[in-house]
Amino acid sequence: MASLAHQFTGLRCSPLSSSSRLTRIPAKNFPQNKSSSVSPVIVAAVAMSSGQTKERLELKKMFEDAYERCRTAPMEGVAFTVDDFAAAIEQYDFNSEIGTRVKGTVFKTEANGALVDISAKSSAYLSVEHACIHRIKHVEEAGIVPGMVEEFVIIGENESDDSLLLSLRTIQYELAWERCRQLQAEDVTVKAKVIGANKGGLVALVEGLRGFVPFSQISSKAAAEELLDKEIPLKFVEVDEEQTKLVLSNRKAVADSQAQLGIGSVVLGVVQSLKPYGAFIDIGGINGLLHVSQISHDRVSDIATVLQPGDTLKVMILSHDRDRGRVSLSTKKLEPTPGDMIRNPKLVFEKAEEMAQTFRQRIAQAEAMARADMLRFQPESGLTLSSEGILGPLGSDLPDDGVDLTVDDIPPAVDL
Numbered sequence: 001m002a003s004l005a006h007q008f009t010g011l012r013c014s015p016l017s018s019s020s021r022l023t024r025i026p027a028k029n030f031p032q033n034k035s036s037s038v039s040p041v042i043v044a045a046v047a048m049s050s051g052q053t054k055e056r057l058e059l060k061k062m063f064e065d066a067y068e069r070c071r072t073a074p075m076e077g078v079a080f081t082v083d084d085f086a087a088a089i090e091q092y093d094f095n096s097e098i099g100t101r102v103k104g105t106v107f108k109t110e111a112n113g114a115l116v117d118i119s120a121k122s123s124a125y126l127s128v129e130h131a132c133i134h135r136i137k138h139v140e141e142a143g144i145v146p147g148m149v150e151e152f153v154i155i156g157e158n159e160s161d162d163s164l165l166l167s168l169r170t171i172q173y174e175l176a177w178e179r180c181r182q183l184q185a186e187d188v189t190v191k192a193k194v195i196g197a198n199k200g201g202l203v204a205l206v207e208g209l210r211g212f213v214p215f216s217q218i219s220s221k222a223a224a225e226e227l228l229d230k231e232i233p234l235k236f237v238e239v240d241e242e243q244t245k246l247v248l249s250n251r252k253a254v255a256d257s258q259a260q261l262g263i264g265s266v267v268l269g270v271v272q273s274l275k276p277y278g279a280f281i282d283i284g285g286i287n288g289l290l291h292v293s294q295i296s297h298d299r300v301s302d303i304a305t306v307l308q309p310g311d312t313l314k315v316m317i318l319s320h321d322r323d324r325g326r327v328s329l330s331t332k333k334l335e336p337t338p339g340d341m342i343r344n345p346k347l348v349f350e351k352a353e354e355m356a357q358t359f360r361q362r363i364a365q366a367e368a369m370a371r372a373d374m375l376r377f378q379p380e381s382g383l384t385l386s387s388e389g390i391l392g393p394l395g396s397d398l399p400d401d402g403v404d405l406t407v408d409d410i411p412p413a414v415d416l
Helices: 004-010 040-072 082-094 169-184 250-259 345-350 352-376
Strands: 101-109 115-116 124-127 147-157 163-167 189-198 201-204 209-212 231-240 246-250 266-275 278-283 286-291 312-321 326-329 391-392
Touching: 004 115, 004 209, 040 209, 040 278, 101 124, 163 250, 169 209, 169 231, 169 391, 189 209, 201 246, 209 231, 231 250, 250 286, 250 352, 266 326, 266 352, 278 312, 345 352
Parallel strands: 124 163, 209 246, 286 326
Antiparallel strands: 101 115, 101 147, 115 124, 147 163, 189 201, 189 231, 201 209, 231 246, 266 278, 266 312, 278 286, 312 326
16 A cells, blocks of 8 residues: 555656647737747646646545554454454354264255255265165155255265265164164064164164064974064164174063063964965964854954955964963954854954953852862861851951952953
8 A cells, every 4th residue: 555655756747638738829929028038838737737636646645544544443444353353154154074063955956966055165965875874766755955054964074065965864863773772771562664684683673774584583383484574572682883783682571571471461463374274373572372162242254354464453362382482362252142143243342441351350259169169178277168258267367258260360461
């Protein structure tokens, strides 16, 4: 600025235009004064030069004043302060390191991914491979559409245009591992689909993660190929995110389910297959047999007229051989009236718990009668059984009104 101001001191006048050039004024137009030695032409030129010099001086002073203001008070009269400028930079400045989470808005979807606005100098890119924890062919299958606002994680940078690469899959993996740890802590049984097999066991999909089920932890004797694409109950054995290790057990899940099965319990089941002698029902990962004779009080000549694979129904546990892994089921015991399973199966399922309770009471009464019969062979006990099922008269350690054996040891109904 100072050098610019100094340059004005040496400015030369620009050449006069043709319209402003001095013209010789004829001498006859001026009064003749012999005593004057100054030519009229010289006087006019001096007047023009003095006017331009004054303009140059004023322009010089203006620049010098502006320079002084810039030096001493550069922000005087400026509404946008330095703090405002710093705040504006901070608002649009973010950490672009790999692993940083950023919030963005999807504004365009393409065949292989989506463009995301994360308030950076250029748009970020979300590829279809990193759009979901599951395998998809298009981002819209994962619900990613223009206008969607989501939190993403930065996984890299595109060197060709310096745009950032984003991922949703990484965040979903972290959430899936956290969910598995929680389920393991709560000892929850989960249903998982078998998606593969190897020489050591099965591969099942749990919460989007690939888990390993060793053959030693599978309760079923079925071949691995038979279990592919089927859902089986599993419990967590080991959940290690750092080692990417997820080990599961079908045997443990089945054992826990079997522990809940009691004679007379009502459970939900799904018809798996039909045979001439009955139907196999999946009850919480355990295969039970509903024999043709236990479907209804009325004769069933063709099971397919009553049941179809995939049907969901309520069945009652008749017997459970844990050593052999066999469970016998019945819908016949749940019929309010004989033949309802054929004519009105919906009524059977609605009254299932009520009919099962009646069945359990009969079982308990029968057991009480059997115990009473055994006591009759022990006269030294001093106990007898009345016609109402009351055991008495009694020893000194029993109440005077006897013990009602008709309602003892009734197992609760269980829905699996």
